[in-house]
Amino acid sequence: MPATLRQLRERRKSVSETMKITRAMELIAASRVARAQQRARQAVPYHQELVQAVADLAAHSDTKHPLTSEKPDALRAAVLVVSSDRGLAGAYNSNITRMAEGLLSRLKKEGKQVDLYTSGRKAEEYFTYRHVDIVQSWDGFSERPHYEHAKEIGETLIAQFLRPTHEGGVDELHLVFTRFRSLVSQQARIVRLLPLHLVKADAASDAESASVVAGVETAEQEASETRLAETAYSFEPNAETVLDTLLPLYIINQIRFALTEAAASELASRQQAMHSATDNAKQLIDSLTRDANQARQAVITQEINEIVGGAGALTAGQN
Numbered sequence: 001m002p003a004t005l006r007q008l009r010e011r012r013k014s015v016s017e018t019m020k021i022t023r024a025m026e027l028i029a030a031s032r033v034a035r036a037q038q039r040a041r042q043a044v045p046y047h048q049e050l051v052q053a054v055a056d057l058a059a060h061s062d063t064k065h066p067l068t069s070e071k072p073d074a075l076r077a078a079v080l081v082v083s084s085d086r087g088l089a090g091a092y093n094s095n096i097t098r099m100a101e102g103l104l105s106r107l108k109k110e111g112k113q114v115d116l117y118t119s120g121r122k123a124e125e126y127f128t129y130r131h132v133d134i135v136q137s138w139d140g141f142s143e144r145p146h147y148e149h150a151k152e153i154g155e156t157l158i159a160q161f162l163r164p165t166h167e168g169g170v171d172e173l174h175l176v177f178t179r180f181r182s183l184v185s186q187q188a189r190i191v192r193l194l195p196l197h198l199v200k201a202d203a204a205s206d207a208e209s210a211s212v213v214a215g216v217e218t219a220e221q222e223a224s225e226t227r228l229a230e231t232a233y234s235f236e237p238n239a240e241t242v243l244d245t246l247l248p249l250y251i252i253n254q255i256r257f258a259l260t261e262a263a264a265s266e267l268a269s270r271q272q273a274m275h276s277a278t279d280n281a282k283q284l285i286d287s288l289t290r291d292a293n294q295a296r297q298a299v300i301t302q303e304i305n306e307i308v309g310g311a312g313a314l315t316a317g318q319n
Contacts, residue, residue, distance in 0.1 A: 003291070003295070004295065005292060005295040005296055005299060008288055008291050008292040008295055009292055011288055012285055012288040012289060012292060015281050015284050015285050015288065016281075016285060018281055019277075019278055019281035019282065019285065022274045022277040022278045022281060023274070023278050025088065025270065025274045026271055026274035026275050026278060029267045029268075029270040029271035029274060030271050032143060032267050033183070033264060033267035033268050033271055036143070036144075036260070036263045036264040036267050037180070037264050039260055039263075040180065040260045040261060040263075040264050043256065043257065043260055046253070047253055047257055050246075050249060050250055050253050051250075053246060054246055054247070054250050057235075057239070057242060057243065057246060061235065061239040061243075063239040063240050063243055065240075065243045065244070065247060066161075066162055067158070067161070067162075067194060067195060067196050067247045067248070067251070068195055068196045068247070069195055070195050071165075071171040071172075071195070074112060074171035074172050075111070075112060075113060075165055075171060076112060076113045076114075076115065076165050076169070076170045076171050076172075077107050077112045077113070077114050077115070077170055077171060077172040077173070077174060078114075078115045078116075078117060078135075078157060078160055078161070078170040078172065078173045078174070079100065079103060079104060079107070079114055079115070079116055079117065079173075079174045079175075079176065080117045080118070080119065080153065080157065080173070080174070080175050080176065080255070081096060081097070081100045081116070081117070081118045081119070081120075081123045081127075081176045082096070082119045082120060082123075082142075082175070082176065082177040082178070082258055082259060082262045083096050083097070083118065083119065083120035083121075083122040083123035083124075083126075083142070083262075084120050084121075084122050084142045084143075084262075084266040085120050085121045085122070085139050085140060085141075085142040085143070086121075086122075086142075086143075086270075087122060088270060088273060088274065089266055089269040089270040089273055090269045090270070090272060090273035090276075091269070092178065092186065092265065092266055092269035092270070093120075093122040093123070093126070095178070095188045096123065096176060096177070096178060096188050097122075097123060097126045097127075098188075099176055099188045099190060100123070100176045103174060103176060103190055104116070104132075107174075112171075112172075115135045115160070115170055116132060116133065116134050116135060117134070117135055117136050117137065117153075117156075117157065118134055118137040118138070119137070119138045119139070119142070119153065119259070120138075120139055120142045120262075121139045121142075123137075124137045124139065136156065138152070138153060141259075142262065142263060142266060143263055143266060143267060144263060145256070145259035145260060145262075145263055147252075147256055149256075149259065150252050150253070150255040150256035150259055151252050153255050154248070154251050154252035154255045154256075155248075155252070157173055157193075157194075157251075157255075158194075158248055158251060160173075161173055161194045161195075172192060172194065172195070173192070173193045173194035174190060174191070174192050174193065175190070175191045175192075175193050175254070175255070175258055176188070176189070176190050177189060177191075177258035177259075177261060177262045178261065178262050178265035178266070179261050179265070180261045180262075180264040180265045180268065182268075183268045183271070183272070184268075184272060186265035186268060186269055191254075191258075193251055193254055193255075194251065196247060196250070196251070
């Protein structure tokens, strides 16, 4: 049944109101994503220096540390999923949850029990709806994370890793987040944070590089590599104490890096989604306007025909 002129006008008004909302959300996301990119760039120098320090320590020390110790026959793994607190961000959250589900399935097939941690309400709601147990969740800061948030998450997960498995601890820690590439490109990634893999440099040549690898489980392996100079290192008070201080900072910084990258990705995805929604609303308004004009023209034509028909009937009656 074709829509009436009144129905078409009401639909056009409704779409116009929706377009105002999507346009406003697009502008808000555009203003925030620039600040999110700036915060991500500002964190890079600290991240690079921390990676350099850990790489130098790995190259010039034989000290073992619990955070770098591979546990044979790992039975339990923890997964941290970083999502957003709000929706209307296109495929941002669905990409993250789909990749997280794939990781959970793979770990379970390997015979490992999985403890799930989430950052962001959308991941929490997604897994809760599917009756997946969540050990702990954090939310309320997905668009603007601070170091305190990363520190709280990092200390919780490190404590779980250092706890014995039979007491509820975990043998591995995986991180699922979205890497910001550009305003139109964001990529979901999986990184194994713990145990941290330290690759030592070849002592015979200073041309070799030392790397701190966070066990990237994606097709494109990701490592932070640094060139080492021929330098003698001494550790005060000792290498063990330096590792105890430096490695937790490195893990917390990796989580902070993931949170800032996810924040920029979320805002970019929302800007792109709201831009597409606004364009679609404009096209729908144009289509409804044409349909309304046609319906209005049909009503006018019908009224003219009725007037002409009535006048003809009156003329025929007088004759």
